[in-house]
Amino acid sequence: SAKRHGRNVSQRFRPALDVQDSPQMALVYSLRDALANGEQLELHYQTQHRIMDGAVVGMEALLRWRHPEYGMVSPADFIPLAERHGLMGPLGNWVIDESLAQMARWREMGLPQLPVWINISAIQMFQGELETALSAGLARHGIEPSQLGLELTESVLLDERAGDIVPRLEALRLKGHRIAIDDFGMGYSSLSYLKNLPLDKLKLDRAFIRSLPDDPADAAIVSAVLAMARGLSLDVVAEGVETQGQLEFLQQAGCRLVQGFLYARPGPAEAIEAQWQASVSSSSGLVLRAEPSL
Ligand code: C2E
Numbered sequence: 001s002a003k004r005h006g007r008n009v010s011q012r013f014r015p016a017l018d019v020q021d022s023p024q025m026a027l028v029y030s031l032r033d034a035l036a037n038g039e040q041l042e043l044h045y046q047t048q049h050r051i052m053d054g055a056v057v058g059m060e061a062l063l064r065w066r067h068p069e070y071g072m073v074s075p076a077d078f079i080p081l082a083e084r085h086g087l088m089g090p091l092g093n094w095v096i097d098e099s100l101a102q103m104a105r106w107r108e109m110g111l112p113q114l115p116v117w118i119n120i121s122a123i124q125m126f127q128g129e130l131e132t133a134l135s136a137g138l139a140r141h142g143i144e145p146s147q148l149g150l151e152l153t154e155s156v157l158l159d160e161r162a163g164d165i166v167p168r169l170e171a172l173r174l175k176g177h178r179i180a181i182d183d184f185g186m187g188y189s190s191l192s193y194l195k196n197l198p199l200d201k202l203k204l205d206r207a208f209i210r211s212l213p214d215d216p217a218d219a220a221i222v223s224a225v226l227a228m229a230r231g232l233s234l235d236v237v238a239e240g241v242e243t244q245g246q247l248e249f250l251q252q253a254g255c256r257l258v259q260g261f262l263y264a265r266p267g268p269a270e271a272i273e274a275q276w277q278a279s280v281s282s283s284s285g286l287v288l289r290a291e292p293s294l
């Protein structure tokens, strides 16, 4: 039959590495579709807390893809794929617009205006669309640049394709954006760039937090980074704080800000709203409190 013939033909001529039909390419195609209709993508938000009193000082927006078949696909899996297949530009622009749209919705709902931090990919830096997308989104949703922080990893900051990044970061900061180095300590670079880059914040990678307080090497590294950051007038957020022991070590070492499951897991916008509602109706003190100076 024709069907059987077709199958034979396709088997016979199938290239050894059939990229088109690989599960990875199928994922790339469905990510392209997800971007086109926007329905499977969402941002989750994880609050950042001041250790002293637990107050929320901001939150990080984290991209989520709810795939109809595979369920939640981790950004650690689909972001590298998007970067390789030309989808990171549009995806990054979607994150910018959606985070700002959400901030505008929260403003309408009367929530305190807390800074939201978004993650920026290397591709957004060297394709040069970043500044345009930010300006357009801020204007569209009426949000101040100071309310949108940018998290860049060391590898993004030092990616040669982005050209000289110093004047660009300076311009972004002049507009009011704050800049954080994400996953600090995991890069392969020297520390000398800390002298030259205009930065506000270091996010100390979870890898250094995980074995606190027992691991003496991690304890030494974390204490040294905190001391260095103080000298450089940089804020430090410890990432991935999961235990009381980690928290106590960090506080004693002079860390003021933390983000991690101990306080809150990333959740949809509604979870932030519920947290706010609960804080408003309880007398146990406001947990969601704007702190504009941070
Ligand atoms: P990241 O920017 O370092 O984000 C922190 C990651 O740590 C998040 O993983 C978060 O869910 C997780 N995390 C937070 N607290 C804890 C904790 O206490 N314990 C543990 N085990 N994990 C914790 P997630 O959401 O899976 O994101 C992974 C990475 O994907 C992010 O790392 C970031 O590099 C990237 N990513 C996420 N959203 C975006 C985005 O919109 N754009 C870009 N370019 N990258 C993104």
Ligand code: MG
Residues within 6 Å of the ligand: 060, 118, 119, 151, 182
């Ligand atoms: Mg981040």
Ligand code: MG
Residues within 6 Å of the ligand: 182, 183, 203, 205, 239
């Ligand atoms: Mg990080």
Ligand code: MG
Residues within 6 Å of the ligand: 183
């Ligand atoms: Mg990370």
